[in-house]
Amino acid sequence: MNLKTIASLAGVSTATVSNVINGNFHKVSEETRLRVEKIIRDSNYKPNVMARSLAKKESHLIGVVVPYLDKTEDFLTNPYNAHIVAALERLVRRHDYYVMLRCVGDPREIIPLLSSWNVDGAFFLGVFKDEVREIRQTIDIPMVFIDTYAPGEKIVNVGIEDYRGGYLSAKYLIGKGHRKLALVTPPDAGEGVIRERQQGFLDACKESNIDFNLNRDSFSCVSTYRNAVEVGQDIVFSNRGYTAVATLSDIVAFGVIEGLVQCGIRVPHDISVIGFDNLPDCDFMTPKLTSIAQDYEWKAEKAGGFLFRMIDGERDLHVDERQPIRVMERQSVRDLTQ
Amino acid sequence: MNLKTIASLAGVSTATVSNVINGNFHKVSEETRLRVEKIIRDSNYKPNVMARSLAKKESHLIGVVVPYLDKTEDFLTNPYNAHIVAALERLVRRHDYYVMLRCVGDPREIIPLLSSWNVDGAFFLGVFKDEVREIRQTIDIPMVFIDTYAPGEKIVNVGIEDYRGGYLSAKYLIGKGHRKLALVTPPDAGEGVIRERQQGFLDACKESNIDFNLNRDSFSCVSTYRNAVEVGQDIVFSNRGYTAVATLSDIVAFGVIEGLVQCGIRVPHDISVIGFDNLPDCDFMTPKLTSIAQDYEWKAEKAGGFLFRMIDGERDLHVDERQPIRVMERQSVRDLTQ
DNA sequence: AGTAATAGGTTTAGCGATTAACCTTTCTTA
DNA sequence: TAAGAAAGGTTAATCGCTAAACCTATTACT
Numbered sequence A, B: 001m002n003l004k005t006i007a008s009l010a011g012v013s014t015a016t017v018s019n020v021i022n023g024n025f026h027k028v029s030e031e032t033r034l035r036v037e038k039i040i041r042d043s044n045y046k047p048n049v050m051a052r053s054l055a056k057k058e059s060h061l062i063g064v065v066v067p068y069l070d071k072t073e074d075f076l077t078n079p080y081n082a083h084i085v086a087a088l089e090r091l092v093r094r095h096d097y098y099v100m101l102r103c104v105g106d107p108r109e110i111i112p113l114l115s116s117w118n119v120d121g122a123f124f125l126g127v128f129k130d131e132v133r134e135i136r137q138t139i140d141i142p143m144v145f146i147d148t149y150a151p152g153e154k155i156v157n158v159g160i161e162d163y164r165g166g167y168l169s170a171k172y173l174i175g176k177g178h179r180k181l182a183l184v185t186p187p188d189a190g191e192g193v194i195r196e197r198q199q200g201f202l203d204a205c206k207e208s209n210i211d212f213n214l215n216r217d218s219f220s221c222v223s224t225y226r227n228a229v230e231v232g233q234d235i236v237f238s239n240r241g242y243t244a245v246a247t248l249s250d251i252v253a254f255g256v257i258e259g260l261v262q263c264g265i266r267v268p269h270d271i272s273v274i275g276f277d278n279l280p281d282c283d284f285m286t287p288k289l290t291s292i293a294q295d296y297e298w299k300a301e302k303a304g305g306f307l308f309r310m311i312d313g314e315r316d317l318h319v320d321e322r323q324p325i326r327v328m329e330r331q332s333v334r335d336l337t338q
Numbered sequence C: 001a002g003t004a005a006t007a008g009g010t011t012t013a014g015c016g017a018t019t020a021a022c023c024t025t026t027c028t029t030a
Numbered sequence D: 001t002a003a004g005a006a007a008g009g010t011t012a013a014t015c016g017c018t019a020a021a022c023c024t025a026t027t028a029c030t
Helices: A003-010 A014-022 A030-042 A049-056 A079-094 A107-116 A131-138 A162-175 A193-207 A225-238 A250-262 A296-311 B003-010 B014-021 B030-043 B049-056 B079-094 B107-116 B131-138 B162-175 B193-207 B225-238 B250-262 B296-311
Strands: A061-067 A098-104 A121-125 A143-146 A156-160 A181-185 A218-220 A244-247 A272-274 A291-293 A319-323 A326-328 B061-067 B098-104 B121-125 B143-146 B156-160 B181-185 B218-220 B244-247 B272-274 B291-293 B319-323 B326-328
Touching: A003 A014, A003 A030, A014 A030, A049 B049, A061 A079, A061 A107, A079 A098, A079 A121, A079 A250, A079 A296, A079 B079, A079 B098, A098 A107, A098 B079, A107 A121, A107 A131, A121 A296, A131 A143, A143 A296, A156 A162, A156 A296, A162 A181, A162 A193, A162 A244, A162 A272, A162 A291, A162 A326, A181 A193, A181 A225, A181 A250, A218 A225, A225 A250, A244 A250, A250 A272, A296 A319, B003 B014, B003 B030, B014 B030, B061 B079, B061 B107, B079 B098, B079 B121, B079 B250, B079 B296, B098 B107, B107 B121, B107 B131, B121 B296, B131 B143, B143 B296, B156 B162, B156 B296, B162 B181, B162 B193, B162 B244, B162 B272, B162 B291, B162 B326, B181 B193, B181 B225, B181 B250, B218 B225, B225 B250, B244 B250, B250 B272, B296 B319
Parallel strands: A061 A098, A061 A121, A121 A143, A143 A156, A156 A319, A181 A218, A181 A244, A244 A272, B061 B098, B061 B121, B121 B143, B143 B156, B156 B319, B181 B218, B181 B244, B244 B272
Antiparallel strands: A098 B098, A291 A326, B291 B326
16 A cells, blocks of 8 residues: 555545645645545555655654663663653654664664664763764764763753752751761763762862762762662771761662661661652652752753754754752751751 | 765675675675675765665564553653563664654554554553554554453463462462452453452452452552552541552552551551562662562563564464563561461 | 736656666586 | 586666656636
8 A cells, every 4th residue: 555556546646645645735626635635544544654754864763862881780770761761752752753762882883773764863861971972973963962961062962950969969968967978979980970960069068168088988889779789888887977878869879778778777867868860769768768859851841842953954053951950858868957 | 875876986786785785695706795895884884774674665663662641641650661661672672673662642543653664563562452453453563462461362462470460469468467458450440451460369369268349448540659649548548447458560559658658557567568560669668569570571572582473474473471470578568477 | 818827737756775687707517 | 518507797677755847727917
């Protein structure tokens, strides 16, 4: 069942059918239009997207590229990624585009993919540091990065106020009377959003004259629950009298709490914990996790807004949009001032 | 940059280049092959998938169709869906296919999509009861349903032992000395996996002479955290002295616990709760949620195995594969027998 | 009335691959 | 040594759709 069949069924040319389908009504009389439409409906005909894309040189496909940490840990296993992907899918669907979902270890893998499918645009999740440049050089399609730190690169990035996130996290704990702070952070921060958060945290400590030393008081942890549990125990074994620990993702906070609890520590009575992301899961647990809140829907909306503006012709857009954040207060931080 | 360019650069015909790309080496001399390959590499050429698909009548695309409950609640918001999608994406990628992710309210929406993209196969997540038939009638591509109950339809379904799940859930609670049981279940069970789980639950109760009445002791709840919180409160307000409540999904169990706690109930001391799905999140909370365990990776592997067998020519496969399940014991059920 | 514009088409040349059919050489083999 | 097969290509049709160019009546305008 193809255009040609419909055309001959209706006794018109393929061009006419094509015009009907694509809404070029000024080239088709009301009468023919209705006839063709009826036949299309009756024969349950659906145009072949591949052929159309080939002819129009556009695919209506949007790539969504998500990183994974290692082979055992899945990308959507991290609820943060899952939420962002969900929000993006919804947004893309609303624009009548389609999502091609792809998970990658190294973002470079994605380049051949995107160019051969000639997707109309792509979202990149997660930090891709240096690879950003390589991606940009190799393919030239509208793309929006999410949570990527790449100053100097002329890209569109949508993230959060990372520096302020770290700053608020520390300030909040300090405000609750905590003076011995530990920070759990992904390894190998280098440059990037993690580095910004760390810096915010450091500056807040310095500002309040808190004796926090990154070498001594920070604990390295990949963003998996399992690893975080061990880190939680390490914190106890370190025996440094921390009263609060800050993490840079909720999933890590969950693990840390578990590790602490396994060592007989009560949260927040003995040690307080603050997360980062404000996942719905924060509400599921006891104590409910206090976290740095960001709005996924907002992020997706912003990112989508930029992407579709670029698709609509506005090339070389260059913005670094940061979502304002706030502390979402729950129960995992004890107030020592009272 | 297209086949033709490469061909003229290499001084051969497009057919030869095509043969090189597709590995039909017996039609190309070693020498030409190397020359062409070099040029392809140097010019960074990637074949256009749309054109290839059109010519070969296969897309290397796999549709992943996920239902959503309502407009506010996203499909990947439910970690269960997120995990399945993650496992499927990984599997599809391993087979060198691509995932087209689509979320739908009514699965019928998907029909035009699948036929116009002429995907090579599709996975359908979630219960699609009657729509199964309509889908099957309208499109004829390899497809595998996940967690779908449609006896009589010649489909491939991969699920779990739902009946046994409900049965085990009840038996476990009963074994721990509970006699006053409540069941939280999605509304409008009709036929389907939910109905099976209910039946298993009922039969287990009957077998142990437990006075459980579906009309009196079951609470209707859509699978969202928010609704589940209310239901948790309802259970308390019903004032029927339940000592344990079983749910048919973890996410609902999380909400129910929250609702109970909000009413001053201690879990599991006053009321025990058992979940269903065994999400990683079960470990994140206090008390850790006892749940009915299923293996996502297993499901994806099985489903993928079937789908690719069908794609490889084995049409009219018809199986209803059920994954064995077990109770994953944690801390949310109190043992009353001691 | 004569010309221009418009409405409503049709023809046909792509889009970028694949592939069947065909064409030379060169190598086997009876 | 003549016929057949194999190696290594090329040509051209085709996949299903789009869109520019072209055609032919009508209708509009001055």
